[in-house]
Amino acid sequence: MLWSSLTALALLAPNAHALLRFSCSQLVVERLDPLVNPGMKQSPHVHQIIGGNSFNITMDPNVAPSDLATCTTCTFSEDFSNYWTAVMYFKAKNGTFKRVPQKGNQGFEQSNGGMTVYYTPTISNSKAAKVTAFKKGFRMIVGNPVYRTEAQAKQFRQLTYTCLQTASTRTGETLNFPQKPCPAGIMVNVRFPTCWDGKNLDSPDHMSHMSYPASGTFESGGPCPSTHPVPVPQLFYETVFDTTKFKNDWPTDGSQPFVWSFGDGTGYGNHGDYVFGWKGDSLQKAMDANCNINCPQLKTQSIAQGNKCAQQMKVNEDIDGWLTELPGGMPVTYK
Template sequence: MYWSFIALALVAPSADALLRFACSQLVTERLDPLVNPGVAQSPHLHQVVGGNSFNISMDPNNDPSSLASCTSCTFSEDFSNYWTAVLYFRAQNGSFHRVPQIGNELFEQANGGVTVYYSPPNSGKAKVTAFKKGFRMLVGDTSCRNAACASKYRQLTYTCLQTPGTRTGETKDMPKKPCPAGIMANIRFPTCWDGTNLDSPDHKSHIAYPSSGTFESNGPCPSTHPAQVPQLFYETVWDTRKFNDKSLWPTDGSQPFVWSNGDPTGYGLHGDYVFGWKGDALQKAMDANCNINCPQLKSQQIPAGNKCTKPAIVNENIDGWIDELPGGMPITSS
């Protein structure tokens, strides 16, 4: 299990290592410069963290680390952008309310956002190639509504938090019962790269999963994608606690949470990434096998990251009780 690896990393930094840090909320708006570059209103709402150079186009020829003036992440040389869809609660009368985010138990000071991990190979023997300037990728499929579709993307899961520290019982679909401490969405990206292309038309073909096994079990990369890159992993904790009263849930017994992309199943979980580390900072951290803390990197306190925000370009109501998902996104279960 992935979390047994993390537990080992906490007690045995010489054997296993990972970068783990908070990225507070930068902006929540209907932009997607990866899938819909230049489009002022992308089809669905996203929550974005990282450098404040995030913009409508994110030209791959422009280096985010040279354009950003701040980052919401605690490693202050990381001006990358990380984004996901936004979770909503659907009431019995059909109205919607945005579910707030909270920092996980390790980063309670964070203003929502995402906990980010970069993990080198578990064995400590293989050379990991850090992402390069201009690199970007997408994992998951916003249109997935069943297990067969979601199975193409390994390790996109949910944890129904019994306590803030729960790290077992991951599921591919949305939890079907109230979660006492919230719902954590877990997004793990593929870890093999073709070694040439910084992007691809579908933002996925230049990356791949190991040809057998998993990243955690040191599975080999396929010959088409021979370069091993760090495992990028997002954890987002959605504070569903105030919606846990079952009398508020659908009378047919179904669960009430829906993604901003219109997905009530959870199978459409997805995440986007645009690399923006300054210089070779990430490669240095990977080469040093940094474990949690990394003296090779500059860092800032979480309150400083909380101050790095930017106004939304798309002016629309996304909070309070609303009659439809932002952008009028329809809900589809198949």
């Protein structure tokens, strides 16, 4: 792994005192969601999943993923967590759909898509208490797939899109899908809340046990509210979709042609899911050490090794051909 070259890329990341930034290749793409639809063999819409190969239809919070997984797609090899988002589709003029492929983020050359994952312990150690790493059994969701308006999307902070002019573009984030072709693709940014109630590893809506800072922001060192007093790392996903493959098919009526797999044509329903699965106290050690990209406290594997960790779809269906409807029959909506 070229950690020396990745250190320079820290300048491209969110302004932070220290952070983990690492690659996780694609584990599987299919209609499964053990958080929202546990036990359901096919969830309503397609997800891309990364991380440990213990991902399943149902995941018992009392069983550590590191006890079940035999490999992980992540470059920190003690991370058997699962991270997932919806996938993006291109809607052609004739009404058919084609899944938009993903590509590696700058500095990370995954052969089969995936994400870049960040864990940022704190912006200012002088303003925040010790950051507590997530615990065994912890899980959470941010965002809402039924949202279709800007006002709704603003209930969550920093679920955004970056229209990449080059691979290093990190400005001009929007809450909705970019409204013009993006020369280097679309990067989807999912940032999770950073304050925990300190008691519940999950909640019925998978959100209520978490909160944003009471004032200010995570980036400004804002304090956690009294209801959620425990600072946790900011978990952040970057996923790069290679929309350049469809640049010659952009609509001429001023609309944009991309939709989420859950039928959102606006982009306001952007969301992400997380199941913690780091082995032992490895993540806490990294947070305590304030690792910055390179983290000698953690074991690593090459991206090539991560690419070899994969999982077969549990229920086969066509998600990659030219489709007459989105998988699961999800209708496309704009309001």
